Amino acid sequence: xxxxxxxxxxxxxxxxxxxxxxxxxxxxxxxxxxxxxxxxxxxxxxxxxxxxxxxxxxxxxxxxxxxxxxxxxxxxxxxxxxxxxxxxxxxxxxxxxxxxxxxxxxxxxxxxxxxxxxxxxxxxxxxxxxxxxxxxxxxxxxxxxxxxxxxxxxxxxxxxxxxxxxxxxxxxxxxxxxxxxxxxxxxxxxxxxxxxxxxxxxxxxxxxxxxxxxxxxxxxxxxxxxxxxxxxxxxxxxxxxxxxxxxxxxxxxxxxxxxxxxxxxxxxxxxxxxxxxxxxxxxxxxxxxxxxxxxxxxxxxxxxxxxxxxxxxxxxxxxxxxxxxxxxxxxxxxxxxxxxxxxxxxxxxxxxxxxxxxxxxxxxxxxxxxxxxxxxxxxxxxxxxxxxxxxxxxxxxxxxxxxxxxxxxxxxxxxxxxxxxxxxxxxxxxxxxxxxxxxxxxxxxxxxxxxxxxxxxxxxxxxxxxxxxxxxxxxxxxxxxxxxxxxxxxxxxxxxxxxxxxxxxxxxxxxxxxxxxxxxxxxxxxxxxxxxxxxxxxxxxxxxxxxxxxxxxxxxxxxxxxxxxxxx
Amino acid sequence: xxxxxxxxxxxxxxxxxxxxxxxxxxxxxxxxxxxxxxxxxxxxxxxxxxxxxxxxxxxxxxxxxxxxxxxxxxxxxxxxxxxxxxxxxxxxxxxxxxxxxxxxxxxxxxxxxxxxxxxxxxxxxxxxxxxxxxxxxxxxxxxxxxxxxxxxxxxxxxxxxxxxxxxxxxxxxxxxxxxxxxxxxxxxxxxxxxxxxxxxxxxxxxxxxxxxxxxxxxxxxxxxxxxxxxxxxxxxxxxxxxxxxxxxxxxxxxxxxxxxxxxxxxxxxxxxxxxxxxxxxxxxxxxxxxxxxxxxxxxxxxxxxxxxxxxxxxxxxxxxxxxxxxxxxxxxxxxxxxxxxxxxxxxxxxxxxxxxxxxxxxxxxxxxxxxx
Numbered sequence: 001x002x003x004x005x006x007x008x009x010x011x012x013x014x015x016x017x018x019x020x021x022x023x024x025x026x027x028x029x030x031x032x033x034x035x036x037x038x039x040x041x042x043x044x045x046x047x048x049x050x051x052x053x054x055x056x057x058x059x060x061x062x063x064x065x066x067x068x069x070x071x072x073x074x075x076x077x078x079x080x081x082x083x084x085x086x087x088x089x090x091x092x093x094x095x096x097x098x099x100x101x102x103x104x105x106x107x108x109x110x111x112x113x114x115x116x117x118x119x120x121x122x123x124x125x126x127x128x129x130x131x132x133x134x135x136x137x138x139x140x141x142x143x144x145x146x147x148x149x150x151x152x153x154x155x156x157x158x159x160x161x162x163x164x165x166x167x168x169x170x171x172x173x174x175x176x177x178x179x180x181x182x183x184x185x186x187x188x189x190x191x192x193x194x195x196x197x198x199x200x201x202x203x204x205x206x207x208x209x210x211x212x213x214x215x216x217x218x219x220x221x222x223x224x225x226x227x228x229x230x231x232x233x234x235x236x237x238x239x240x241x242x243x244x245x246x247x248x249x250x251x252x253x254x255x256x257x258x259x260x261x262x263x264x265x266x267x268x269x270x271x272x273x274x275x276x277x278x279x280x281x282x283x284x285x286x287x288x289x290x291x292x293x294x295x296x297x298x299x300x301x302x303x304x305x306x307x308x309x310x311x312x313x314x315x316x317x318x319x320x321x322x323x324x325x326x327x328x329x330x331x332x333x334x335x336x337x338x339x340x341x342x343x344x345x346x347x348x349x350x351x352x353x354x355x356x357x358x359x360x361x362x363x364x365x366x367x368x369x370x371x372x373x374x375x376x377x378x379x380x381x382x383x384x385x386x387x388x389x390x391x392x393x394x395x396x397x398x399x400x401x402x403x404x405x406x407x408x409x410x411x412x413x414x415x416x417x418x419x420x421x422x423x424x425x426x427x428x429x430x431x432x433x434x435x436x437x438x439x440x441x442x443x444x445x446x447x448x449x450x451x452x453x454x455x456x457x458x459x460x461x462x463x464x465x466x467x468x469x470x471x472x473x474x475x476x477x478x479x480x481x482x483x484x485x486x487x488x489x490x491x492x493x494x495x496x497x498x499x500x501x502x503x504x505x506x507x508x509x510x511x512x513x514x515x516x517x518x519x520x521x522x523x524x525x526x527x528x529x530x531x532x533x534x535x536x537x538x539x540x541x542x543x544x545x546x547x548x549x550x551x552x553x554x555x556x557x558x559x560x561x562x563x564x565x566x567x568x
Numbered sequence: 569x570x571x572x573x574x575x576x577x578x579x580x581x582x583x584x585x586x587x588x589x590x591x592x593x594x595x596x597x598x599x600x601x602x603x604x605x606x607x608x609x610x611x612x613x614x615x616x617x618x619x620x621x622x623x624x625x626x627x628x629x630x631x632x633x634x635x636x637x638x639x640x641x642x643x644x645x646x647x648x649x650x651x652x653x654x655x656x657x658x659x660x661x662x663x664x665x666x667x668x669x670x671x672x673x674x675x676x677x678x679x680x681x682x683x684x685x686x687x688x689x690x691x692x693x694x695x696x697x698x699x700x701x702x703x704x705x706x707x708x709x710x711x712x713x714x715x716x717x718x719x720x721x722x723x724x725x726x727x728x729x730x731x732x733x734x735x736x737x738x739x740x741x742x743x744x745x746x747x748x749x750x751x752x753x754x755x756x757x758x759x760x761x762x763x764x765x766x767x768x769x770x771x772x773x774x775x776x777x778x779x780x781x782x783x784x785x786x787x788x789x790x791x792x793x794x795x796x797x798x799x800x801x802x803x804x805x806x807x808x809x810x811x812x813x814x815x816x817x818x819x820x821x822x823x824x825x826x827x828x829x830x831x832x833x834x835x836x837x838x839x840x841x842x843x844x845x846x847x848x849x850x851x852x853x854x855x856x857x858x859x860x861x862x863x864x865x866x867x868x869x870x871x872x873x874x875x876x877x878x879x880x881x882x883x884x885x886x887x888x889x890x891x892x893x894x895x896x897x898x899x900x901x902x903x904x905x906x907x908x909x910x911x912x913x914x915x916x917x918x919x920x921x922x923x924x925x926x927x928x929x930x931x932x933x934x935x936x937x938x939x940x
Contacts, residue, residue: 039742061633169664210850232828
């Protein structure tokens with residue numbers, strides 16, 4: 001039995017440490033630790049709730065929209081503001097673009113190098129690479145000359161002797177299984193995706209001024225004026241620009257990302273048998289399609305337990321609790337208790353080894369993440385949870401695509417509960433959203449045509465229009481999963497703020513009952529051919545798309561009752 | 569390690585970037601840096617001669633927003649090539665290696681190239697809990713920063729967290745977060761690129777400046793390059809004429825808002841904020857916050873989370889409100905009215921700016937127990 005420690009886990013957002021017990025070439029136990037803490041909720045106390053979105057947005061610069069969206073929804077819920085239809089459409093476009101861009105970056109720039117060996121690509125035959133590329137897609141950049149150019153470019157890079165970010169990786173590891181031609185094709189698309197993400201995300205600059213950290217959010221609406229007769233507002237020209245950006249995104253996803261995903265997956269089908277995880281899935285749902293308080297959602301929410309795809313439970317936020325038995329915090333009533341976010345308390349209390357340290361005492365507290373639980377059970381959140389919930393709910397397009405992918409890979413639905421299943425679900429979701437975005441642009445154009453130019457509910461902007469005490473919750477599906485913010489406002493300022501976020505659900509440590517979090521559970525049984533080069537551990541952890549800065553925010557002091565809670 | 573002369577020319581050719589496009593880039597860089605025309609050729613020559621400088625990118629109490637900004641480098645076509653000029657030997661978000669292999673890459677550079685690499689720091693550095701609020705490979709952020717920045721030829725603090733402490737250092741600074749300047753005093757050639765996040769165009773311009781002239785650009789009092797932070801947002805704002813004419817947005821979505829009037833009354837901090845957003849804009853010149861109808865929040869200024877909030881409360885006491893006015897006066901007075909609790913501190917910061925002499929940043933103790 002040996003302990004394998006991966007710290008820093010790279011190609012993620014934030015600071016993550018994995019410790020694993022490996023015996024006989026297999027992970028027998030695992031611990032997930034987050035090693036960075038800022039305390040943003042403490043900082044929020046006493047501030048103007050209309051400012052909160054900018055603070056929480058900085059929880060994460062990768063998923064740069066998600067905490068802004070959850071925050072404005074929570075405050076709107078508390079003060080009773082009703083964003084007009086244009087604001088909903090602009091938000092849907094921003095949220096959808098975030099998900100599409102984030103998923104593509106994850107596949108190519110954060111996850112691909114776990115499956116793709118760049119060094120092997122150097123020995124690829126450009127002709128065979130071209131034949132391979134043309135057999136899976138009609139994407140035009142596929143000539144032998146093109147791939148020869150990419151190969152020579154990479155070779156030139158290697159020959160200069162400065163490998164930069166590609167130095168000292170696991171190249172040549174026996175777990176890499178793609179032929180040189182598939183590696184070269186993937187490397188070419190790694191580089192193309194780098195250009196693509198930069199261009200596509202201009203959609204955020206159009207609607208939000210800049211990316212990262214868009215700056216057009218407002219409690220009660222959006223700050224981006226809509227007026228077909230103004231050059232200082234979203235107009236017909238903007239509509240054309242948005243349509244073009246969305247069309248290019250859809251094209252890249254359908255003709256590059258999805259074919260690559262299927263091609264790579266076909267060489268790693270055994271990874272449908274690894275990384276199964278806790279088997280419970282939670283989604284809040286996203287993309288309101290109307291402006292009612294209980295709006296219909298394009299992607300549905302719900303809870304699946306024990307991998308049972310015959311049943312979908314409605315989400316009940318009263319069943320969310322957090323536990324700190326293995327987290328560097330203290331609860332007044334003892335660390336074995338579990339508290340609902342409304343009663344949540346967080347007193348940071350570091351009890352781990354003084355740095356520098358070699359190993360954490362994983363029998364005790366070992367992470368800055370808390371352990372969220374739903375009805376006492378750990379839950380996996382993210383694209384897999386969303387696509388499973390959509391599948392069970394009968395979402396037509398999701399169902400069709402899940403079926404097509406399973407058929408193409410010649411595997412059954414059980415293969416979804418795995419490392420490979422997460423990778424596939426992320427791709428499927430990207431396509432579903434990329435196809436949908438055009439309709440939101442059309443909605444915006446239709447509103448302009450009809451003279452519906454409102455972007456903001458001015459009636460609740462002035463704090464004097466708010467009750468002395470107000471509280472609310474905002475829910476959102478971030479790229480990495482279900483996200484909730486809870487806010488309490490007293491005399492116009494924040495008296496309490498709390499977030500329960502995707503990477504806390506997925507990456508959290510064991511709870512008081514000793515139940516592992518989703519990362520920890522998913523690592524069980526993962527093969528490790530060489531403990532010095534544990535690429536297999538990275539594969540499973542990366543399949544969740546870790547975002548640790550999001551995970552560790554959880555500081556909430558004091559305990560208060562929330563008068564009114566509504567699932568948005 | 570090869571030092572091929574002219575490898576970049578070959579590289580450009582391989583990528584289908586013409587000589588003309590490359591010279592266009594150098595010209596754009598020269599313009600961004602306000603340099604005379606003939607300098608483009610000098611930039612081109614310098615860039616092609618140089619071995620790729622080694623860069624270590626450290627992430628501490630960060631959100632990776634500056635990393636994402638870095639990935640958006642977009643203009644002109646050759647910008648990606650120019651980023652290839654750097655050998656990014658350590659960057660947790662993009663590097664292939666993980667765990668101890670990743671640390672080896674970082675530590676190897678510090679050991680073998682001491683004094684000959686550039687460090688970039690993203691995020692603040694916590695001093696509380698003996699450093700346990702941020703550890704990487706079991707080592708505290710402070711420990712790593714001392715070693716890596718202490719041995720670097722230069723350190724670039726990218727973003728407001730690394731430059732001024734930023735969000736983690738906002739009142740009441742629960743983790744004792746500090747800027748690089750305060751956490752590692754005396755670090756050699758520290759350049760601050762503030763903003764949340766910093767604009768990648770300014771990072772590119774800074775590095776090209778260094779490669780071309782073998783020295784770092786003139787800095788303001790906060791050690792920020794004058795070419796990017798020398799003028800206020802308000803001075804260069806496309807809506808300035810509306811300010812001068814007294815045309816203001818009064819409510820979100822009103823006729824003035826749709827017509828692009830001045831956002832002063834909605835809380836714009838442009839008069840008190842120094843950065844080149846109106847000129848270089850964001851995402852390849854696509855847009856910027858005021859361009860999309862939202863006020864500037866002052867994100868490039870020290871302690872902006874405390875001094876510039878509430879964000880939607882308008883600046884007060886602006887002399888010459890409604891007419892063209894001296895920007896330093898506007899800056900000095902304006903912020904005093906924002907957030908009374910922080911006005912005193914803000915004034916001190918602005919008084920520092922008012923002088924002309926460059927002086928090293930003084931270490932700032934984390935604020936504790938303040939309430940907002």
